[in-house]
Amino acid sequence: MKKSLLLFLPLILFISCEVDVTTTVNEIEPNNTTSTAQSVSADGTVYRGTVSPAGDYDGFKLYGEAGRVYTFRVLWESGSSFNVYCQVYTDTGLIGYVNENGAASNETVVLSVTGSGNFYLVISDYLDSYTGGYTFTVTDQSQSYSGVDSESESDSGSGTVENGNLPGKPSQFE
Numbered sequence: 001m002k003k004s005l006l007l008f009l010p011l012i013l014f015i016s017c018e019v020d021v022t023t024t025v026n027e028i029e030p031n032n033t034t035s036t037a038q039s040v041s042a043d044g045t046v047y048r049g050t051v052s053p054a055g056d057y058d059g060f061k062l063y064g065e066a067g068r069v070y071t072f073r074v075l076w077e078s079g080s081s082f083n084v085y086c087q088v089y090t091d092t093g094l095i096g097y098v099n100e101n102g103a104a105s106n107e108t109v110v111l112s113v114t115g116s117g118n119f120y121l122v123i124s125d126y127l128d129s130y131t132g133g134y135t136f137t138v139t140d141q142s143q144s145y146s147g148v149d150s151e152s153e154s155d156s157g158s159g160t161v162e163n164g165n166l167p168g169k170p171s172q173f174e
């Protein structure tokens with residue numbers, strides 16, 4: 001009896017530790033174009049990157065399914081100097097952008113997908129002049145996630161991007 005308990009104890013401890021671990025994936029440069037954008041999943045994984053040097057563009061590719069609504073929450077890291085600017089592209093070009101909250105703040109992009117395909121979240125500095133770190137998560141509003149707070153926001157502003165929105169400003173991302 002004692003022997004079997006000792007055998008199982010490490011397994012139980014391992015499982016209980018796994019539940020609270022949040023996966024963090026670092027960006028892989030170069031990622032400044034649609035062809036080099038890093039694939040991401042709408043599973044609550046935390047992605048981390050830096051806009052550096054000045055003028056850096058970081059592209060992340062998500063396969064979006066028609067009828068789904070995806071939320072990108074981009075968190076500005078303390079100590080960064082850049083103004084988080086989020087653009088969303090499809091394979092045919094820019095469909096919209098979000099820059100609601102100014103410098104030193106977070107941004108939320110809500111993407112309503114009307115046609116399945118690749119979508120690219122592109123993170124940069126609004127002026128292409130400043131640098132700094134950020135993290136973001138992608139969630140699918142039809143799913144529930146453990147460990148991801150889908151409601152609370154540290155900023156009130158969020159932007160919505162839908163297929164067909166007009167672009168914001170000319171971009172270096174292509």
Ligand SMILES: [Ca+2]
Nearest residue numbers: 050051052058
């Ligand atoms: Ca980068």
Ligand SMILES: [Ca+2]
Nearest residue numbers: 031032057058
């Ligand atoms: Ca980059």
